[in-house]
Amino acid sequence: MGDTPGPHDAETLVRTLYAEHGRSLLAYAVRLTGDRAAAEDVVQETLLRAWKHAADLLSGTGSVRGWLLTVARNIVTDRARARASRPVEVADVADKPPVAGDHSESVVNTMVVMDALDKLSPEHREVLVELYYRGRTVVEAAKELGVPPGTVKSRSYYALRALRAVMAEEEAEVSG
Structure with missing residues (x-):
């Protein structure tokens, strides 16, 4: 052969x-x-x-x-x-009506999250951006940020907690 x-x-x-x-x-x-x-x-x-x-x-x-x-x-x-x-086709969403309305709720949610991200520390914000916005793995984010992977994991844990707290605080201010 x-x-x-x-x-x-x-x-x-x-x-x-x-x-x-x-x-x-x-x-x-x-x-x-x-x-x-x-x-x-x-x-x-x-x-x-x-x-x-x-x-x-x-x-x-x-x-x-x-x-x-x-x-x-x-x-x-x-x-x-x-x-x-690609855009969602009607056949892709069988359990929803063909017209799902406008996308204003999505825009508002994005604005709320972006505002909450601005209130986090730079270290927390950058780890969330790398992992969730840029879609990097922990190892890739660690390399990009110049920190060990364990630090990325720890920061992401505390960053998500801080993000939830900021968003809950803002929700309380709006409703209260």
């Missing part, structure tokens, strides 16, 4: 990958998506990509499980971004 695997080698590889990693890959995808059917689609797409990259996987460099989990995570992320970038 040459450098490129034949179709039989790639098919055998995919069958082996599914036998060895299918259950853990599915469990990981279910955790990421929260939906078994969507997770099964992610696993199928991951194995299809493994088949397309059989030569790389057969070369034996790097962790196969790591590659599979990374591909699955990327598929879930890409699908979430695609859903977020």
